[in-house]
Amino acid sequence: MSLDSVITSLRVPADFNRYRSIDDRDVITRLDQWKKDALGKLRELHTRIQQERERLSLKQQADIIATAAPFDDGDEAWVSPDSLQVAHEILSLFSEPSLPLVVQILQNNVKTLFRSNPHPSINLQTGRKLARPAGGPMASQDFYESQTWKDHPGASNIVLWGVRNIPSDAYEANWHLVIPPLMALLDDYEARYKLMGVKIMSAMLERVPSSVLKRTGVDSLLMGSLTRSLAQLQSPETPQLIRAAISASLALIQLTTSTGSADRFDQLCALLGDGIIGTIWPYSSDRLPALLASIDALPPLLRALGVGCARYMKVLVAQLVHPLAPLEYENKSVELQILSLRALCALMEGCPERIMHWKGTILNGVARCWVGIMDSSETPSDGLKQELKKVSHALAIACPSVLQGEYSRFCTLDPMFTDLFHSISS
Template identity: 45%
Template sequence: MSSNLQTLLKALDIPAEHAQSESAETISRLDAWKGNTLRVLHDLSELLKNQEYSVSEQADIIAASASFDGEDSWITPESQDLATEILANFSEPSFELMVQLLETNINNLFRSSPHPSLNISTGRKLDRPAGGSMGGIDFYEAQAWKKYPQAFNIMFWCLCHIQAYEYDRLWYLVIPPVMTFLDDYQVSYKLKGVRLVTELLEHAPREILKRTGVDGLLLTSLNTCLAQLDDLESPKLIKATVSASLSVTLLTTTPGSVVQFNQLCALLGERIIGTIWLYSYDKPGVVQASVDALSPLLKALGLGCSRYLKALIPQLVHPLVPVPFKPMSEELQICSLKALTVVIYECSCRMSQWKGTIIDGISRCWVHLADSPFVDPSRMELQRQLRSACEALASACPTVVEDEFRRLVAVDHNLFQSLVGGSGKTLPGIV
């Protein structure tokens, strides 16, 4: 490696302090280093225009540049733009280059803490954890990879650029770092692991996930993520994990099969309703995150949602009802209404039993909005979602137009006709 290139790459090494709590002195030193990275990245970009490099040198260049392609504290918009410019030179990496990156620049960081449930030479799930029931202690003990805060960004870049047909030969290099992030005990690393899993599922063939047993391993680890309710980043983790769990199930099971139905029910019934909603009554951010991620799951489950209506509808209607002296979260109301509308459409044959509960919550929320003089984009979106829910209910249960909606309009035409008018165009007095 040329001395110029080696000097530039060394200057781009992310200080390990970025992954740790920082004193004022450390922060000052890191700021000075961060300010210098713009010049170094610019010099590296210029250097690439004049020379060709070996596979190992290219891998080092990608690793150094990908470290600045993300949302971390050491990255500025300017440094990210320069990193993106450099990485554009490697938009179609060869198989040999990808092997070099994964084996040398990434997996070397993780070898001191092998995942106890994986055969690290094949990427297959082990029949029983290495080291027995206490194997996890060794897994969490050293964790030398945490001294390299750039590891996630490099791994994410690799997952974005591996071709689907290359996964068979690269699997043993891909899955250990992903599972190490996902199964870490810290929520911040679990969240990064979920993001890696999400990207992996975009490209990895279904067959390799099933053949290696990693599909079941992923679901088990993702279920563990859904029990992490007390961290500041728990809302982000919950939302990302629900989406990733749904993707694993839809990718690795046959549509309409018993296995798929059971996995979807477990995600909704056991994880969201039976864990998150049961134990997060005092954590509105966590509840909102779970509700925000709910609609795709409800659509996937379809009429199967009907077995959970006794939990779903009260939970989704509850945020709509004003409580004296308690501020209302319009974001939670909006995502609750979106999920409620999906439930109404998917379980239309059961809505006659729930129409009173739904209309009561919607109308109370509508009155509360009318009593407030403030109008902003969030409030306008909430009004739109309330109308959409009414339209869905009218479509699923047409009798509400002639009965409940008519009575609402009779109470106060000016107030309620704009709420339910679009749901009953043939009803005199509503439009």
């Protein structure tokens, strides 16, 4: 079998994109068999590359990378642990690709897949933001038609490989090859593609110059896409998407704004106030995974906003303290308690100037949670106990008066609080 034939045989069947929803056993059997056969084909490809490495043309190298990249993600339905390992070994042979090779992949292996699905807000020739959406008011609906790139499972992994390997100084010249597929993924209506888009964007932010983002107007498009991602609360990918979108939003803000500037402050406030508090929390009472993800992603944002957290102190303290002593009819989540305590620490570190007013509320929640642990017949969570101690320590730093005041009185009132407060007081 020729090298091109091996490459062709490894094209992932389009049906894998709907693998989780397929009911036809014959189709599932056929796909599972393809998955098993693919391992042998990948091993053959690996061997052929080692034998013919010096004779491979630029196109062949690009086709090989575009073939292996879709297998470089263990979460995909068509990837087994063994095929993941072989794909990784193949890609490691091209760990330092030349710029012409990266451009070849983006131009010929990526662009052709996304050509039939142009983003209405992007100039496909330059990658710049358009002054107004192409196609008029209904352009966003047309954008979701003819998504032929979805017939190529793993296409996003090829984009990710390209983004990770473009030199920083080459981004501007190849902007038109990166942004159209990235925006197609970010603004897709399915959460799993949004998540892949956020991963690609995060990788890009590690290398792209901020000047290119701002000059092309793409920074505002990216932020808008990330904000919309936070409203995806009903998908299996929701927790991952929320964490990734908040982290990417923070990275984008810090890359494109100056430290201490009004612009940075406004964007951080929008992320916390509109994105998390206004979009996720009002609808997460019955969506614990979404709530957990949002609180898990809070600490870096709270530290970045600093004293600006004062604007949201009331709602932040209420949200983070409440899980420590839930009402009797509410389900207790130790994971939520631990994440809330970590966020409380970050809040006190970022905005210590405003903690004095809330020390009673915080201390009340911490003490009640500690009593719950001590009175419980279940084996106490060491992680929860440690986080309670960390919050008590952070509170003592922000409000030193609690050392000789509240902490001392708690320890005098009941010996059970000695382990929580005494070491800090000493």
